[in-house]
Amino acid sequence: MIYAVNYDLKRPGQNYEALHEAIMSCGDWWHYLGSTWLVHTQIDAQSIWDRLSPHIDANDFVLVIGMTHDYQGWLPQEAWDWINIRILKLAA
Numbered sequence: 001m002i003y004a005v006n007y008d009l010k011r012p013g014q015n016y017e018a019l020h021e022a023i024m025s026c027g028d029w030w031h032y033l034g035s036t037w038l039v040h041t042q043i044d045a046q047s048i049w050d051r052l053s054p055h056i057d058a059n060d061f062v063l064v065i066g067m068t069h070d071y072q073g074w075l076p077q078e079a080w081d082w083i084n085i086r087i088l089k090l091a092a
């Protein structure tokens with residue numbers, strides 16, 4: 001499954017490197033948009049959240065949501081290639 005991990009981090013200047021490392025530990029990832037990561041993984045949204053939650057503050061916001069085959073936007077071709085390859089694997 002591909003999950004979009006989106007966040008709004010409320011403490012400018014805080015080091016969120018541990019959060020980024022936790023996201024990357026969930027599986028194959030793509031990060032092109034500032035506060036959005038795509039993660040291709042075998043774990044579910046709750047398990048992703050369990051890995052991320054120790055690395056955020058109580059006033060931060062995080063949304064982990066599974067992607068469907070219905071998606072659209074304006075991204076570089078390499079992003080669409082990354083998404084489409086993984087969506088096709090899920091359909092197989």
